[in-house]
Amino acid sequence: MSDVNLAAPADPSTVKAPDEKRSLGTEWLRQLALPIAVLLLLGGFGLADQRILSTYNLLNIAQQTSYLALFAMAQMVVILTRGFDLSLGPTVSMVSVGAALSMAAMGGADANGLLVVVAAILGGFALAGLCGLFNGIVVAFLGVSPLVATLGSMNITLGVATTISGGRPVQGIASSFASFFYTGTVFGLPAPIVIALVVGLVLYVVLSRTVFGRSLYIIGTNPQAAAVAGIPVKRLLVYAYMLCSGLAALGALMMTARTGSGQPNLGGTLSLQSIAAAVVGGTSLAGGRGGVGSAVLGALFITILSNGMNLTRIDGYVQMIVLGAIVILGVVIDRLRLETR
Amino acid sequence: MSSTVALPAHNTSSASRDILHSLLRVGLLPLLLLIVVVGTSLMSPYFLGWLNVLNILRMASFLAIIACGQALVIIAGGFDLSVGAVVALSSVVTAKVMAALSTALGGPELLVAVLGVLAGLGSGFAIGLFNGLCVSRLKVSGFVVTLGTMSATAGIGLLLTNGIPVYGMPNSFVKAIGRSQVLGFPIAIYIGLAIVMVIAFVQRRTLFGRYVYAIGGNQEAAVVSGVSIRRHLVGTYVLSGVLAALVGILLTALVGSGQATLGGDTMMLQSIAAAVIGGVSLRGGIGRVEVVAVAALFLTILSNALNLLHVDSRLQPIFLGLIMVVAVALDEFSRRRMSSV
């Protein structure tokens, strides 16, 4: 038994410091587990087929990632608050059709110029905003679980998309629109990549540097505590769902420019895919954990996986099996990160 | 001070509270169901037609069986996205095994049918086991694991069949399980009823049921109380897999061929929807399968009613979505109202 020590008590922080430092090193490694896995994946595919690492294909991957990353970011925003948005896919379809219709109303493919683009953007965001508002109100104010709320709006949005388009593609995309959202380049980078980068950066700032973003994390971690601390939980939830729909709308506009027409089934299985990307990247469905990085990483992971499998000519059905296996593997690796807790 | 003095006021109120609580558990759902039934039967003469009632009950049984498994998984704090794919896989496996045995053995149809059914259930068991082991051993979130197995399982099903329906099951199997009736009701309804009752019993009266609640309610508390988490988690996923496989077999018998596209995303989403609408909390620990079965019936009747009422099939999703949200919002509202009384 040690004797009484009445000398100045050892400060616990200094006593334990070396210990803490050492684990900080491994902590770093753990944090980087998934990015390293992504790089290994890319490298592995690159060994199998060198075209995968060609500049052209890397740009191709970046571009494909930019769409999925946008949707994953959208999804991540609401997952942070312990929700999710199953209506994201149909929202994409609805916005695509809506934007195309409003462009057609402004003069269609022949009309050139900013006006058409603005019309499309306004039309698209208005529709998405309504959907987000609906989701937010139902979740926050009516207390319906996000799953049911967005399952409901998923059906509604789906119905709206097919009804206003008559179930057919809507023609009449102006070339100014296409160049703004797809064909244009900035410093040699294609527009979709630029948009995704900018949005990612802005969203990163919003989530980590603004009161709104901070509040989302707190709401997701402990909604009761957030309410006690005077955070307007309900209002912010509505904003979160609207932000989610808004980001989805932006992605929808980009995809519409990419397809060159309004597509009533553009969204398809995007809801689940975007949730998958966000979660695989390390966003926690329990809320309060995740960020732009996790969404982008997840999207990158999934895109590289399917691009690599396509280029290495893995058969269709086998691709599904490999995808399943690697998704699980990826998350197992990611879990190393959480060992600390 | 006499310490055994129980406050009389409290005791009486707790007795009446008990009744209230058992009402609350069921919620408004049965009432809403009744309204839909009465409303539709007033508007459509065919709704209460015997065959239509049988159709509804059969379809509701399928959904209820899957939703029961799903509910158990969710109550334990998980998620099973793979159920739809398991339906498809078990359909294919059952049909293939039966067809192969029929040609190989030729003879006893009963034996062939039994072996086929066992093989189908076995495939569900295997997938469930895999899910369960991954979730409990690797401590990966159920959502991602089952997302992975969903993709892989669907891939296996397609790989086995190339998407071509599998014929060659013994006729007696199709007749007996798929199309025959006992006391005027199809077999599927009895099976569905039996399963709901058994699981309801399991939830109330068995260790397994109790532990599933405990694990979902507070996993750490369950651990320190000496509950074996792994075994019971695996149990829920296995049960969910086997029940989904059972539905695959029943559907196969009904359709008359093994199909790799039988389940799909719809089954999965619907089973989760039925569970959540039936009061199962996505945060775990709460939910009763008998209410889930009512929710399954509700969802089935809803889409049947929309068809019988001649609602344009493009507008149907809009109605479906709205009714779903309104129903759950009302349910939630009444729950909150009553519990604050």
Added chain:
Amino acid sequence: MTTAEGSGAPKDTAEPLLVLSNITKRFPGVLALDGVDLDVRAGELHVLFGENGAGKSTLINVISGTFPPSSGSFRFAGRDVGELSPSEARTIGISPVFQEFSLVPSLTVEENLFLGRESATGGFLDTRAMRHRARELIDELGFDLDPKARVDRLSRAHQQMAEIAKALLGKVKLLILDEPTASLTERETGRLFELIAKLKSQGVGIIYVSHRMREIRALADRVTVLRDGRHIKTLKAATVTDGELVELMTGRRIDVLFPTITHTPGTPAIEVENLTTADGQVAGVDFVARAGEITGIAGLVGCGKSELVRAIYGIEPVAEGTVRLRGETIEKLDPRSSLRRGVAYFPASRGAEGLALTRPIRENVSMAALDLPRYQRGGVIRQFAERALVKPIMETLKLRPPNIERAVGNLSGGNRQKVMLGRAMARDLDIFLFDEPSVGIDVGAKVEVYEFIKRLVEQGAAVVVVSSELPEVLALSNRLYVMHHGKIAALLEGDQRTEQNVLSSFFEEEKREKAA
């Protein structure tokens, strides 16, 4: 009440019930236990004493099999114990009452009591037997607890009772109580002490953790002091003074627990008239709290004292009545506008309502003040300003370890409470509603919290303290409301504020209710 002396005096000759040698437990980044030795004899009550974060709960977790020690070994009842699972621990007679409850919120009390050791035949539950046994146990313990109530609908005090009942269900050789009285009132505490005496006389060894000196005095046979995960000293309780213990624990002298507070009552800051909450827990209450003084609220568990302050803050729906803040009638009570009006509330359950555990301390401190321009501009957080503002706050409160970027979940109880207090300093407030301000925090931290409250009052703030710990409210408050069944039973001022008066007002109220 109970006396600790006499009952089952420990026999020094036989082998102790429990012997720990050189137990070390390392968490990532923290050495929680550092070579701890400890022995507990049959029939002895052994107090573990130490600051928040000293490692008491960790030691208890090791003994009850929640997690294995990183190194070290222990013997129990004459046998070496190797790998120990929670259920094995229970089977061999180690029965813990955890500080963070091991209850499943969505199950009933009864279901929780039997969790992990249900009576069952072939996997089927024997509900009737369990119900009977549960009822029997709760009656025996004398707890006012409904075995069929769902745990998440219970107050913390009732949950505490359920947790204790759970520990006493099986055959117990070593009972471990980690701050069992933290949210109990006098009556339940008394019952618990009687029970402890009985168990001791039956030869049960007891490990007891508490931050209340009074209890340690009344119960302890021996006291082991832990500091920073190390065993400092084990002493006979009879031969040591409070002052010495505290000095051993903290390494410094603490002369008085409760500071002398100068109250200078000013204008009424809170005036409540005829307030009734929607759930009826508070029924027709009139209440006044003035600036410059501490207004206390005491009462038995479930009397509605928490609900009263929660209603004032705006998180408990109000059915009728008016609330005036500094003379201004408030139409709509909600937390956000309360904060804007300078009202702060400190919930009793810091885990559930106070803190976002996985977020850093910094964010938890600034959480309720982010609408102020000093933390943000145009919705964008001023990161450096935030850090610069939070750091000194937590320094004044002596946060340990003093790193504001750690997740709150990694802090000990006392430090968590400091984070809550820090929140009050993050914005300018002058009305403070404390619900159980000293639950679960160590003596040193208590002194700091009391000093904190003292400072607030002396700067002219209005402070309301709700507490189940009678000595605490008595010592702190200038005027003391006693509540009973949702109503104000008495208002005690000046010399009237005695333990005797508080207790007798409970009784009178109870008698009056019986008569009616």
Added chain:
Amino acid sequence: ADESPTKSWWPFPIYDSSSGTPKDAEYTPLDKAEKPYNICVLFPHMKDSFWVAVAYGIVQQAKAEHVNMNLYEAGGYENLPKQISQFDDCMASGADAIVIGAITGAAFKQKFAEAKAKGIPVVGVTNPMPKDALPAANYVDFVDMGSVTAKGLIANLGKDEEANVVTFPGPAGSGWAEDFEKGFEETVKDQKNIKILDKKFGDSGVAVQLRLVQDALQTYPNMNVIWGTAPTAEAAIGAVQLAGRPDMKIISSYENQAMLDALNNGQILAFATQYPVAEGAIAIDQAVRLLEKKPVIKLVQPKAKVIDQNNVKSLNMDLVLAPTDWNPEYSVTAK
């Protein structure tokens, strides 16, 4: 079946619709490509025997002409974004030509322009394309095909026999379902004895169609014709038996193995075919011709046909479905 390339299936009667109006013509493929080109093939999915049949034609013809072929499937009609990405992957993998069975032709406007800019010829197969979007394509017009099935129904109907039809065109928003429906509706519009009671859009899986058919059987007791997708017909066979309605006439708007079997068992009245195997083969040949700058028919339209009890025996099924024992091959390497 693996080693022997298709028996000479040519000359194959088609319509040459390059000019806008269909003209009778015959299709004859090249013997062999000059070089082992890399041809990338995109399918909406490979989940039914219809697309397996197209794949069969493609694989056989690729072997016959000694070119390399890689096939990607998007996993379903709901995966448009995935197919677009696969198109990108095709270009990135250095394909010389692309053959695409598009989820929706209209969605590839930009992609076709990009391929054109890179000098990669694209051939549309089976699913319709916007006019003049591609240098070469072959597909039946779905409106036409809907119309062909309607004519098949009329032919199989007695003189004054009443037909009360509920249609199950397929998933709303897919484009093709809408076109099928349009063709069918337009053709029966003038028939006094044929009435369309309702149209039920829905996902083209057996489970979904089963519910729709069951509900329709209840809603319209006087329904006696079910017209819809192949899965509709598959689902209807069982549902009709359960409901005790052996008089029900079932017509499928396209072909698969199940339809052929059902027709042979007398469970359905008829199904339409567009010769998917031939379509696949022609698409490969068109691609090679484009690469070699040889004359190519810009728009080939197989002559869609209704197959019923009367003509099923006389038909060359090799051009309709893949052999039942054929396992899909996703890539062909030129020897």
